[in-house]
Amino acid sequence: MSRRLRIALVAHPRHPIAEPFKGGMEAHSFHLARGLEARGHQVTLFAAGDSDARFTIDPILPVHYDRDYPWENATPDPRLYPLLDRHFGAARHRIFSGAFDVVHNNSLHRFILQEARRTGLPCLTSLHVPPFEAIHGVVRDTVCTTHRATVTSARQNLCWWPDGVPPYSTVVHNGIDPTLWPFSSGAGDHALWSGRITANKGPHHAVQAARQAGIGLKLFGYMEDQAYFDTMIAPYLDDNITYEGVIDGAALSLEMRKAALFLFTPCWDEPFGLVAIEAMASGLPIAAFDQGAAREIIGDEAGRFAPAQDVSALACAIREARTIERRRPRGRVTSCFTLDRMIDAYEQLYGEVIAAASPVSDQARAG
Structure with a gap:
């Protein structure tokens, strides 16, 4: 895209958009903002105020909400939703003020979706999770020619639209910068797992499978559920199976280059799996739950x-994956899952929603 755009990038404020990333959504917003700026676009990041200061930040919340309202899937803090409604209610007017050429929405708060439809201003919402009851209907009712949706996989598209995918939903695979995940042809003698330490990511299954396969395992990631870790993982840690904590991207990349393979163990309908392509870029074959x-x-x-x-x-998959030549996973990433490919697709969609919204924008200026 030759035109340089003013882009409002709306992130979810549960965690800061900063390293070390707590999950794939944070990594996606961070690298998308950097990639768009590298192409000359002017990006304003609507996110937690304690996000990386290299960005131009318009805070949705002063600090990420997980600091004061730790999320627990079974019992969320009842004070959280009114707080988010209040702050997103204020932010939506700044986001859709007309100061931006396009809004790229990585959050799922209903106010942003509804404001996109109400104003008719150009907006692209990226869906990073499977559908859930509280938001599925709002997404369905707000997508249109000026408010398009993207999903990260064909599988996710079918989950969101089981009765037929509308023309407003497009698969855009997540992408990474391969230079940040250098390839290594040498293989270590242990496996690696990385992600949030929580049951639906399945690290307890990775631990047990590694034990059965007779291979060492290093686990990395943000401790989301301490009780789960203490019960399902800690009793099995020893010299061969270790939890290494949270490290930044450069350190994780180095660890990946030292490993023999990567274990990917989702216990939910994982829409993509960003960490899997980071491992693949490093040359790691994957043993995964299907x-x-x-x-x-x-x-x-x-x-x-x-x-x-x-x-x-x-x-068994661990043993079989170790026979895969390491250039194959690297080649798959460079062919299918680069940051440049992802941003090319987003820029194309930006152009489409801007063109669809231009009559609305012309009427607003005339008024």
Whole structure:
């Protein structure tokens, strides 16, 4: 895209958009903002106020809400939703003030979706999660020619639109900068797992499969559920299976280059799996549960698969994955999942919603 745009990038404020990333959504917003700025676009990041100061930040909240209202899936703090409504209610007017050429929405707060439809201003909403009851209907009712949606996999598209995918929803695979995940042809003698330490990411299955396969394992990631860790993982840690905490991207990249393979163990309908392509870029074959979009993203040439939550089958997949030549996963990433490919697709969609919204914008200026 030759035109340089003013872009409002709206992130979810649960965590700061800063390293070390707590999850894939934070990494996506961070690298998208950097990538758009590298192409000359002017990006304002609507996010938690304690996000990386290199960006121009318009805070949705002064600090990320997980600091004061730690999220627990079973019992969310009842004070949280009124807080988010108040702050998103204020932010929506700044986001859709007309000061931006396009809004790229990485949040799922209903106020942003509804304001996009109400104003008719150009907006692209990226859906990073499977549908859930509180928001599914709002997304369905607000997408239109000026408010398009993207999903991260064909599998996710079918989940969001089981009755038929509308023309306003497009698959845009997540992408990474391969230079940040250098390839290594040498293989270590241990496996690696990385992600949020919580049951639906399945690190307990990775631990048990590694034990059955007779291979060492290093686990990295943000401690989201301490009780789960203490019960399901800590009792099995020893010299061969270790939890290494949270590290930044450069350090994780180095650890990946030292490993023999990566374990990907989603226990939910994982829409993509950003960490899997980071591992693949580093040259790691994948042993994975065949859950969500895992097979679509990893491909048979870069990984081996086991039925969801089948630990014995995953142990077999570990042994088989170690025979995969390391250039195959790297090649899959450079062909399909680069940051440049992702931003090319977003820029194309920006152009489409801007063109669709131009009559609305012309009327607003005339008024």
